[in-house]
Amino acid sequence: MRRLHLPGFSAISNLNIANKLGLIVAVMAVPIVALLVVQFFAQRETQQQAARERDGLEYISTVIPFLREVQLHRGLTLRVLAGDTNSVETRNQAARAAENALAAINDMDSRHGDRFGTHDVVAFLNQQWAAVKDSTSSPNVTNEAHTRLIQEGIFPLLATVATRSELTLDPGLDTRAVIAALTESLPRLTESLSLIRATGTETLITRANLTPTDQQKLFLAAQLAIAAEHAAALDRQLDIAIGENPEFAASLDPAVKRAGTVRTTFFDMTRGQILTAGNLSNTAAEGYFYMGGSAIDTSNQLLAAAQDTLNREFDQRAADARQQFYLFGGGAIVGVALALLLAVVISISITRPVHHLADVADRISLGELDANIDIESDNEIGRLAESLRRMQTSLRAAIERLRQRRQQAA
Template sequence: MRKIFEPAVRLMDRLGYPRKFALMAIVISLPVLAFLFLLISEINRDVSFAKKERLGVRFNHAVMKFFQDLQQHRGMAAAFIEGDASFREKILERQSHIANDIRAIDALNNEYGKAIGITGEWSLIKEKWDALGARVFSMLSARESFDMHTELINDTLSLMVRIADISNLTLDPEIDSFYLMDTVVNKLPAAAEYAGQLRGLGMSVIMLPGDITTGEKTHLIVLSGLCKSAVVKITESMEKVFRTNPGLKQMIETHLTHNNASIYHALEILESRVINPAKAHIGPEEYFDVFTKAGNSIFTLHLSVSAALEGVLQNRIDGLTGKRSLIGAFAALMLLIMAYLFAGSYLSVMDSLSNLMNALKRMGSGEMNTVVSLKTRDEMKLVADSFNEMAKKLTGVMEELKRSNEELEHFAYLASHDLKTPLLTVGSNLKLFHRRYAEKLNEEADRFIADAIKSTIRMEKLISDILAYSRVGTHGNPFGPVDCSEALSISLENLKIDVERSGAEITHDSLPAATGDPVQLVQLFQNLIGNALKFRGEEKPHIHLSAERKGKEWVFSVRDNGIGIPEEQTKKVFEIFHRYHGEKYPGTGIGLATCKKIVERHGGRIWVESEPGRGSTFYFTLPATDKRNGEAA
């Protein structure tokens, strides 16, 4: 099972906790965000779809008004051409209404023409109207006028269907809005056109001398039947709408009843006073008014149904917008909760890690009785318990080690003291013997005695260095802020005689404050500079010290122009008693080993970069000092 998760384990092992939590947050949130994006995009498409439908309703209502006025203009023109001059003023008034209708449609087209692209069809209709309007009062026959009007009206009906197609009305997926759309776009305009044709043809028949012909009666009967059929279809559609959306019944039913009554009344007059008698028994103005009222009732119903359709679409838009807002709010809340829980988890883990790290630092600084106390009850608590158990055992081990070190140190002190005492005695006696019997001994004996004296001095120095080396980790001072420039000055004062004797030129950049043992740092500078003075070449020694801040530590460098070190020796020079030059140069081989031990006690590193004959550069690191509180940064 673990093999399946091995790639994930390797990935997580390479990341810190901030990146782990960030990665998990991204992996979890991306699919959720993608789903929400698709869902909201779908809602936005539905909202845009419904808004475009609503715009189509507005366009169709404006075109329907033009259609209504155009129909009335057809009937008035027929009466005027047949000889009723009283219709002239009515025609002019109706043309004024049509001009207003055209301006209203132009305004909508200018504003929403990109969404509802009907500019070409509408321009053609306006051109036909201009041609028709200019000829109404000229020598047009009644048939020509009727045909031209009817062609223009049919173009207008086609435009209404075109608007419905472009604005998605014909694609509406809901039952109530679909039947409302079908009534507004198809059924009511058809009923209005049948009524309009009955008005126009009836006016012609009434005003013509003589009896009504069989053909004329047949035409009127067909149109009457079509008009009745249209009324029945409108009623059926509205009943379906009412069943689906009962709330619309109160809004539409009164207008529907009035519309049906007006149309049936007009058809009854047509049948009883125009079709059945051999000659029409009704005046043209009365006939015109009856069918005009029927047409007006159709347009009133159209206005009511259009308002209902627009209301349904607006409710749908509001519902979708509300759903979108709710989803957005829910998504934001969910993401906020996820972020809150992730932040809580992250802070909990980081607090636990911080407590463990602080405990480790305290333990590293010597507080072996450190105890970690965590509020969490997860796996970090197990880690803390294990740490406390380890600390407890380690405290016992360290106490035992401390006793052992104290015994060893005491032994080293006694051993060095017991070794130094006879060495001093031997050295003193040799010097005394050499002074008393120098003239009585030959040259070879003098040399033997001088070599013996040098060996005792070297042995004494070796014992002192060993003792100093052993006491680096046990007899150091507590750490604190140390001015490295001051430590360097003290070390140079200690080396004053060697510096003057060698003629060395020692320079340094501005040195920072570091955290450490001031005595041991003086010894560190002194050993490194003394080493550079000792292993100088034929040229005058030049030694330069500098420091560079890198993160939370300072990197110091001591550069010289001495004899250099072979590359294979750069690591060995820090080993105790290692002297790759042998007896050629004085020393015990402990100086650089002591430097290494001092630097490591301070938590740093030491290394050398060198090239034989080109000098050496010794580097070591020390923790930087926080200037605000004097502690390590």
């Protein structure tokens, strides 16, 4: 019979049975280990994504208060420039609150700026805020400066964090809908509400006992339409989340209804007290400004209402990934261990009788024809043992015949 001459074949063929079985188990374990490695990296990526999203959501929740304080500072500054000296201290308080909120953003940027790429836009926020916080320019210049800070600083920062933290790429439809609502529709809605509040209050103060100008009416009407569009987009996105996830339904639904009610009241006040009113009353300015602030605040409360649920979603996703890895890894380890145990058992079941038969064969070769063959089985080793027994019998018979012939010859 012609022998194979493959590379390494001789080395393998010369291995004992236990080593051959161990080699088989090792080869079988290779794809299992490879799958474990793939599973580990997938699980680690899921955990890292959950951590990025949690950090991104924390970053966003730090930016929203700064947006709120800048909007409030703009409205109060316009009131002061319109002659409302009683609002000076309140404006200064808003400036201090904005400073604190900006400090929190700077802290977030120091922690996550390299990963999320926010250094440049945060630098712009600091530069632009320094230019507007003590502004005593005309209402138009002040309004434009605050709006530039929001449009070119805060909004891009929210978009950058949402994108770089992969919040907008979240695999869950409900989570993506909430993120889109909180980082796109909600800030733009509150900005429209803030512009309505600031312009409407300024109009009530400066046009007391007069009618609003056509330009003021046009601006307020346009902002009402814009705010209504952003509110509709916000509601659509949150409806998707609420429909997909019962937890969002429990946390968001009351906040959505409350924000919608307050927003509608503010819209009605804008139309009734300014757009369709006769002569304006400056005594209505304080209540109007307060209602505008309530519309903004109740809208911003949607972030707080959603944040706990979002964080639980991220944590649960990471925990599920870990559990899946542990279950898969545990099953793989148990499988390999069972294979090793089975290899040991098979090796013992083969090598022990083989060693016994080899010992018997040695003893027979030395003339011990009565050596006991202690193997009874129906497999190949049993048939080999039976062959040795027949050989023993044949040898004893042959020796007996030879002995008898010698006796007869003598």
